[in-house]
Amino acid sequence: xxxxxxxxxxFELIGRFLRPLADDPAAFGLTDDAASFTPxxxxxxxxxxxxxxxxxxxxxxxxxxxIARKALRVNLSDLAAKGAEPxxxxxxxxxxxxxxVEWMEAFSAALGEDQARYGIALLGGDTVRAPGGLTxxxxxxxxxxxxxxxxxxxxxxxxLLVVTGTIGDAALGLRLRLGTIAxxxxxxxxxxxxxxxxxxxxxLAAAIGRHAHAALDISDGLMGDLAHxxxxxxxxxxxxxxxxxxxxxxxxxxxxxxxxxxxxxxxGDDYEILASVPPARFDxxxxxxxxxxxxxxxxxxxxDGMDAPRAIDGAGRPISMGRVSHDHF
Amino acid sequence: xxxxxxxxxxFELIGRFLRPLADDPAAFGLTDDAASFTPxxxxxxxxxxxxxxxxxxxxxxxxxxxIARKALRVNLSDLAAKGAEPxxxxxxxxxxxxxxVEWMEAFSAALGEDQARYGIALLGGDTVRAPGGLTxxxxxxxxxxxxxxxxxxxxxxxxLLVVTGTIGDAALGLRLRLGTIAxxxxxxxxxxxxxxxxxxxxxLAAAIGRHAHAALDISDGLMGDLAHxxxxxxxxxxxxxxxxxxxxxxxxxxxxxxxxxxxxxxxGDDYEILASVPPARFDxxxxxxxxxxxxxxxxxxxxDGMDAPRAIDGAGRPISMGRVSHDHF
Numbered sequence: 091x092x093x094x095x096x097x098x099x100x101f102e103l104i105g106r107f108l109r110p111l112a113d114d115p116a117a118f119g120l121t122d123d124a125a126s127f128t129p130x131x132x133x134x135x136x137x138x139x140x141x142x143x144x145x146x147x148x149x150x151x152x153x154x155x156x157i158a159r160k161a162l163r164v165n166l167s168d169l170a171a172k173g174a175e176p177x178x179x180x181x182x183x184x185x186x187x188x189x190x191v192e193w194m195e196a197f198s199a200a201l202g203e204d205q206a207r208y209g210i211a212l213l214g215g216d217t218v219r220a221p222g223g224l225t226x227x228x229x230x231x232x233x234x235x236x237x238x239x240x241x242x243x244x245x246x247x248x249x250l251l252v253v254t255g256t257i258g259d260a261a262l263g264l265r266l267r268l269g270t271i272a273x274x275x276x277x278x279x280x281x282x283x284x285x286x287x288x289x290x291x292x293x294l295a296a297a298i299g300r301h302a303h304a305a306l307d308i309s310d311g312l313m314g315d316l317a318h319x320x321x322x323x324x325x326x327x328x329x330x331x332x333x334x335x336x337x338x339x340x341x342x343x344x345x346x347x348x349x350x351x352x353x354x355x356x357x358g359d360d361y362e363i364l365a366s367v368p369p370a371r372f373d374x375x376x377x378x379x380x381x382x383x384x385x386x387x388x389x390x391x392x393x394d395g396m397d398a399p400r401a402i403d404g405a406g407r408p409i410s411m412g413r414v415s416h417d418h419f
Numbered sequence: 420x421x422x423x424x425x426x427x428x429x430f431e432l433i434g435r436f437l438r439p440l441a442d443d444p445a446a447f448g449l450t451d452d453a454a455s456f457t458p459x460x461x462x463x464x465x466x467x468x469x470x471x472x473x474x475x476x477x478x479x480x481x482x483x484x485x486i487a488r489k490a491l492r493v494n495l496s497d498l499a500a501k502g503a504e505p506x507x508x509x510x511x512x513x514x515x516x517x518x519x520v521e522w523m524e525a526f527s528a529a530l531g532e533d534q535a536r537y538g539i540a541l542l543g544g545d546t547v548r549a550p551g552g553l554t555x556x557x558x559x560x561x562x563x564x565x566x567x568x569x570x571x572x573x574x575x576x577x578x579l580l581v582v583t584g585t586i587g588d589a590a591l592g593l594r595l596r597l598g599t600i601a602x603x604x605x606x607x608x609x610x611x612x613x614x615x616x617x618x619x620x621x622x623l624a625a626a627i628g629r630h631a632h633a634a635l636d637i638s639d640g641l642m643g644d645l646a647h648x649x650x651x652x653x654x655x656x657x658x659x660x661x662x663x664x665x666x667x668x669x670x671x672x673x674x675x676x677x678x679x680x681x682x683x684x685x686x687g688d689d690y691e692i693l694a695s696v697p698p699a700r701f702d703x704x705x706x707x708x709x710x711x712x713x714x715x716x717x718x719x720x721x722x723d724g725m726d727a728p729r730a731i732d733g734a735g736r737p738i739s740m741g742r743v744s745h746d747h748f
Contacts, residue, residue, distance in 0.1 A: 118570065118572075121571060121572065121647075121651045122501075122568075122570055122571050122572070122635075122651070123467055123497040123500060123501060123571070123635055123636070124465045124466060124467035124497055124498065124501045124503070124561075124568065125465070125466045125467075126463045126464070126465050126466075126501070126563065126568035127463060127464060128458055128462070128463045128464060128565065129457055129458075133457070134455045134456060134457045135455070135456060135457060135464065136453045136454070136455050137453060137454045137455075137456075137509060137542065137543060137558070137560070138452055138453035138454070138543065139509040139510075139511055139543060139544050139545050139556075139558060140545050141511045141512075141513055141545045141546075141547045141556060142547070143513055143547050143548070143549055143550065143551075144550065144551075145550040145551075146547055146548050146550065147547070168452045168453055169453065171452060172451075172452060172453045172455070174453070180466060180468040180558060181468075182468050182470045182511065182556040183470075184470055184472055184554050184556075213466065214466060214467065214468060215468050216468050216469050216470045216556075217470075218470045218471070218472050218475055218476070219472070219475050220472055220551060220552075220554065221472060221473065221474040221475065221551060221552050222472075222473075222474075222549060222550060222551010222552035222554070223549075223550050223551035225513050225549065225551070225554050225556075227468075227470065227511040227513075227545075227554075227556030229466070229468060229509060229558040231466070232453075234455065236457065239451075239453065239455035241447065241451055242450060242451050242452070243447075243450065243451070306451075306452055307452070318450075322450045322451070
């Protein structure tokens, strides 16, 4: 079932583009079939795996550096939400047969830059031909103090719901790409960039581990991911839509277009953290976030009940939304 | 970029087909974004990741149970070759949009059977829509005594080269599927089954760890994988082609068809183990393999030098082969 290979073969591709990224002893220079390691004393490993596919999570003609960053960072975002500091990753790369050397150069250079940025190494993986389209499957490995992985299910009634950064930019950036919303007067670039380049909140991981009862990263949309948390915790939640932090560009679109608020509340791809934090810990969490230069905003609280989380508007009325979750599937 | 979802959504799919497979506490019932665990005292974790794609590693219309087994077992085979006992796996599943409930039922049931067979659990993963074709990316996790992962690079001059089982069946089975070789009088089913259903040598993992200087599993073909081992070890090798163990069906094809021996020596997908074993350890290795009911055969030895490994025929003449490695890429 092998087709004509017009490009360098698998082993040359690995040697030329990927082996230089595998500078951790655990990776054995990618000359073996597996990576071997053990967590540092007093730590558990945390493993997460997010796949991204052309036409679903990114556009096939996105810059290769952007695809590399997104594939890696959505996994680092999961680790951060779990309170885990990243160690490294395994890369599964299913490449269409028309890949070019230039594409791989840009792709692997971006991985190398992000490895330096987040202090991680490539530890192994696999490269195969993708008959259907570029698909990336990354398994990221992090560490947490033993038994301290932050779960989705730990929220308690009375906890404050806290988000990092601003919400909805990526969903609005995607709508700009798709032409389903008119661009803002200013800041369209910011929205487009937020869709392309998630910013995992890695520097906040340890603080999340110390202060949050529960946390996850917002990949399927604020309301949908909040519902994941409340369902796992056996509770409900109420958020004040007017308190959801927006960028200037998102604020302009929400003012102008009735559908923009729904995108903000239900669109995916923000990769900000949603954390459930006991009120007594909020100030300490806020201080650490400020030191890391990451804005935190309280948007609501966890309440008793089994209903889906509710969003209310400035007048206290419930906001009705269509589907509450962005579906990558 | 979400298309029309005509089937159950991602969360229903996970809940119905995959959550029942995640019965290990480390998996948190797949209700979280990550798995958390630590190796048992005195052990390292071993992580490996093999991707398989429709049209490359299997046929899109193969039975879903066969696809599930192949995707999982090629990873368990890597662990066994490293001397690692399997613990669990993360499943990345990129599903075409025309998947059916019946397909997922058969696929997940086969995963469940293999989990029981190999004593492992589903620990996490991701499910996405595959615009191009079914792609599976499994990360398998195993354990070895600390520092004892069996490398490719540990071979020493004078070591015996030992293989498990029979070689070449899967490559000949694939040729039967493709119609590029006429079927044998008997045993065509055996060859076809060997292509579809790798048998990872998991029960031999601990013995490999105790007795082999180096090992890998034969996925790219005997000569190609042997070259990986000798290159990583800075050595060369000589094998006697007449001693390569063949099934009765493969023996018939080799007798009858001049191209069959090349398929045996260079075709992929056997997932048998190739181990480099010091002569003084061979008897003990053989005893343990016999107890596990796995045949071992000495097919050659590691020699000094930097040349590519050589295969000689019964008269001591070198056998020339075209490409020496099956390319899944």
